[in-house]
Amino acid sequence: MSALRGIQLNKSYRHYQVLKEVSFDVAPGECYALFGPNGAGKTTLLKILATLQTPSSGRFEVMGLDGIRDRNQVRGILLMIAHGSYLYGELDAVENLRFALGLRGLSPADREIKIALDRVGIGAFADFKIRYFSEGMKKRLSIAKAMLIRPKVLLMDEPYSSLDERGMKIMNQFIRESTQQGAAVLMTSHNRAQSAEVAVKAGVLHQGVLHEIDVKELVAAHELF
């Protein structure tokens, strides 16, 4: 069974077609890296899969559930790490984690939260308000949140942006652990070298059309699009 499956997805804004017959398949334990120029439709595709937008036509499945019809169940299965950090400026790191997990009915012990924050390298800033955090620190906190939630399907929009080298290593370590535990990961990226370390499948979205490519080509290819 596929963890994440897109079937002839189309998305149009008025007369502009962003996605054209996009189909793909991500099995449990796989990481799929999606590349493409700015404006190619990568974020639109992720937003459709995250149930934030509906496709103009076509459908998608998450762990066998219809992404449109069963969207309430789908929302409980997946998690998205996006450009926006989804964090509240006046709450500190621990409070933000407790809030995000509380909405999903989870209440981790203090020790679990501390371990997650230490693992992403921001344990010393646990009681700092988020408005004092840099974008990289916010991204690390998003990784800690995902570590605690442990979703079956993880969507990531440019996961390496804002991260320093250590942060990118932490991100890849987290992706490896997630896939080893059976999670499916779909990420958009502009960082071919980092993505190649964790992806087992890759595709290029260009002018709305998805072309699957060999992961080995990722680093070797001179130009992808």
Next chain:
Amino acid sequence: MNFFSVIRWLAWKDLISEMRSRETISSMFFFALIVILIFSFSFSMDQQTAKTLMPGIMWVAFVFTGIIGLGKSFLAELQNDCLENLQMNPIPRGAIYLGKLVSNFLFMLIVELILFPLFVIFFNLDVFDKLPLFVLILIAGTLGVSAVGTLFSAMTVQIRAREVMLPILLLPLIVPVMIGAVEATGSVLSGESVTFYRHWIELLVVFDIIFTIVSFWVFEFILDH
């Protein structure tokens, strides 16, 4: 996911954020204070005239103060794309509405309870033996304004002219609350028996019930579209 737990988490988040920033309550308080000062210095009135004018002035101040708070309610969710995160979470939309309603209602009520003694002092009124009735009218009127206001705050948060659109949409709909609250407050001030103005309080209660239920059901459509 526990429905009431979502309400509690959202209200907790809003109250903690407000306690730390004091952004909403302080702007509401100073606006209302200016309104009281302007009205009390504009009219030189005896106690009888004050009893006639004060209910209208007070509720106009409270409603416009409430609009300031309601306007900021969902604006905070736009920072770091937090609204997107709420949309993606596997939580009942009605619980999000009720969580926001609780925090909006409390913000308005706190400001009103601080301002009410100022009204009494500036308008030289004798209300101490009727305080429980005033508090009842205050609660019923404030709930009506926040029930409709929370819905319209969510509706207008993503549009450019939201500062203008919120009062334009909200004020016509809360006319029954204004009439009921002003009439009931005026009757209490005049020392009339409860039987003479009970129907105004009943109007407020019926409005609260109907609009809370309608907003609760409509909110899913508002948030997902």
